[in-house]
Amino acid sequence: MRFASALAGLALATLTGATTPTRVAIARLQYDGGGDWYANPSSIPNLLEAIAQRTTLPVERREARVTLLDDRLWDYPFLHVTGHGNMKLSDREVERLREYLTRGGFLHVSDNYGLDSSFRREIARVFPDRRLADVPLKHPIYNVVYEFPKGLPKIHEHDGKPPRGLGIFLGDRLAVFYDYEADLGDGWENADVHNDPPELHEAALRMGVNLFVYAITSRPVS
Secondary structure, three states: OHHHHHHHHHHHHHHHOEOOOOOOOEEEEOOEOOOOOOOOOOHHHHHHHHHHHHOOOOOOOOOEEEOOOOHHHHHOOEEEEOOOOOOEOOHHHHHHHHHHHHOOOEEEEEOOOOOHHHHHHHHHHHOOOOOOEEOOOOOHHHOOOOOOOOOOOOOOOOOOOOOEEEEEEEOOEEEEEEEEOOOHHHHHOOHHHHOOOHHHHHHHHHHHHHHHHHHHHOOOEO
8 A cells, every 4th residue: 555655645745735725534515406415324434434544644534514605615625426316506506616626626426326317417507618528547536546447346237337437627637527327425335235245345445545535636736
């Protein structure tokens, strides 16, 4: 894990010079529309524990919960979205999410079977001139700590389609990552929740570590 430790040092240097003060933490986004934004309650705590154990990042062990209009939004470099139902953003929330991402924030959305259509609709409002596209397999998101030469692991079947890692880039920086037909959030949950095989639980956690480390190390500096 020497590579992860070196990356953690880089991450801390990045945070020191970041455009806004940040905490080394993950915030879950609370949104309107009727979807269960609170789904997978053990997922983020398990991911935070994995980050703490596998890197030297001083990550906070408790997940935060924020809305897009919360003043605390700017404190968190990593914003996680999940749920099974409808996601609806107000015009002001669309503006805030665009600003959050433009200022260096990272948005991870996990397709928890039922969120897809509403998320695609809302992210198109945030960036009407940018479309979700497959993130190249050579991108650091797939190798920054752990190697995923074939891309996202398939955790749950959903409609039986292959998993896809979709993203939106702002310049060279990946600002939005959408795990479609993969269900990483389910994979992060306690193993007895979905009875996933240990290797799938581990693959999901490893991919989550990659996501977080990339989000921290890719933040712009002033």
